[in-house]
Amino acid sequence: MIFEKIHTVPTSDELIDKAFRRAARARAGKRTTGRVSAQKAEESMLLTSANVLSDNLANIVRRFPNFDDLPRFYYELTDILVGIDNLRMSLGSVDWASGMIHDISREYVGKMRKSRDAIGIRKEAFGRMASIIKSINKNLLMLNEARNTLRKLPSVHDEPTIVVAGYPNVGKSSFVSAVTGARPEIASYPFTTKGVSIGHFFRDNDRYQVLDTPGLLDRPMAERNHIELQAITALKYLDAVVLFILDASETCGYEISDQKRMLDEVKEQFDLPILVAANKSDLPEFKETDFIDMKMSTITGEGIDLMVNKLLDMIGEKNYAESDDVEKPDITF
Ligand SMILES: Nc1nc2c(ncn2[C@@H]2O[C@H](COP(=O)(O)OP(=O)(O)OP(=O)(O)O)[C@@H](O)[C@H]2O)c(=O)[nH]1
Numbered sequence: 001m002i003f004e005k006i007h008t009v010p011t012s013d014e015l016i017d018k019a020f021r022r023a024a025r026a027r028a029g030k031r032t033t034g035r036v037s038a039q040k041a042e043e044s045m046l047l048t049s050a051n052v053l054s055d056n057l058a059n060i061v062r063r064f065p066n067f068d069d070l071p072r073f074y075y076e077l078t079d080i081l082v083g084i085d086n087l088r089m090s091l092g093s094v095d096w097a098s099g100m101i102h103d104i105s106r107e108y109v110g111k112m113r114k115s116r117d118a119i120g121i122r123k124e125a126f127g128r129m130a131s132i133i134k135s136i137n138k139n140l141l142m143l144n145e146a147r148n149t150l151r152k153l154p155s156v157h158d159e160p161t162i163v164v165a166g167y168p169n170v171g172k173s174s175f176v177s178a179v180t181g182a183r184p185e186i187a188s189y190p191f192t193t194k195g196v197s198i199g200h201f202f203r204d205n206d207r208y209q210v211l212d213t214p215g216l217l218d219r220p221m222a223e224r225n226h227i228e229l230q231a232i233t234a235l236k237y238l239d240a241v242v243l244f245i246l247d248a249s250e251t252c253g254y255e256i257s258d259q260k261r262m263l264d265e266v267k268e269q270f271d272l273p274i275l276v277a278a279n280k281s282d283l284p285e286f287k288e289t290d291f292i293d294m295k296m297s298t299i300t301g302e303g304i305d306l307m308v309n310k311l312l313d314m315i316g317e318k319n320y321a322e323s324d325d326v327e328k329p330d331i332t333f
């Protein structure tokens with residue numbers, strides 16, 4: 001997971017404590033008698049605290065991913081959850097502070113060498129460094145909150161994906177289990193209580209990902225707020241096709257006409273290829289409809305293999321069309 005290597009971001013007080021404790025230890029190590037060695041001890045105290053501070057700050061910045069390199073899906077989610085501009089600003093402040101601390105230590109080492117009051121100079125430097133660190137406390141707090149939020153994002157891989165949509169109880173999870181064989185991994189997803197479940201399967205040595213999105217693509221768009229819509233929209237940045245599952249037996253409790261309405265909304269919302277599957281073909285209540293692409297039953301297994309083949313064809317066609325967009329040979333006869 002991309003955000004896993006971000007460590008806890010310390011507060012100003014924690015950073016200052018750590019730096020000054022290490023400085024005191026550095027001085028203790030150098031303490032002998034005489035004015036020159038006393039000055040050396042103060043200098044080492046100053047340099048140690050400055051290094052601890054500027055290194056820690058630089059590491060905070062380094063451990064956040066470069067936002068321009070994030071897969072678009074994660075970029076969108078990061079923006080919804082914490083705001084990319086806010087993050088950039090906070091990281092910029094931390095980077096600035098790291099540089100300032102470095103400059104202050106240079107400046108005060110110089111002063112110390114020309115002065116008889118090494119302790120006074122060192123204290124003054126500490127005061128300036130501490131105030132720089134305190135001035136970025138709100139940025140540090142923001143980054144730590146962002147870190148805690150981003151770590152909870154699901155590990156959605158950058159690989160061909162089938163996004164499963166449909167009303168509650170239509171058989172979405174049953175389909176995912178039928179295809180992936182295993183119990184899918186459940187991961188939290190912004191603005192849903194149920195999270196997403198992610199399964200994988202292999203075909204001809206290629207790995208595919210199946211994403212079940214209960215609570216996300218299972219009810220009319222009009223019932224959603226702006227932020228939920230954005231969380232849904234992020235899905236379109238995956239290399240994905242959508243499988244819309246319809247319960248053609250209506251035993252899920254939703255009429256086909258309502259399910260059809262949601263299908264139209266999903267089509268409008270996503271610029272992704274959509275396959276419409278009518279599930280529960282094993283039930284006597286199963287109704288034939290004209291807008292479906294295929295029938296299936298996740299209980300008897302009828303139609304599942306054909307469904308998967310068709311979905312993989314759609315992924316292949318989509319990627320072929322996209323690669324075609326990029327290199328248009330200019331052939332004239
Ligand atoms: N008869 C029949 N029942 C099915 C079929 N597929 C799923 N079911 C049943 O329908 C119910 C709902 O199935 P789920 O796979 O949990 O549906 P879901 O879409 O994941 O539901 P939510 O997670 O609540 O959105 C379960 O009782 C399944 O056993 C099918 O092909 N035939």
Ligand SMILES: [Mg+2]
Nearest residue numbers: 172173174214
């Ligand atoms: Mg489910």
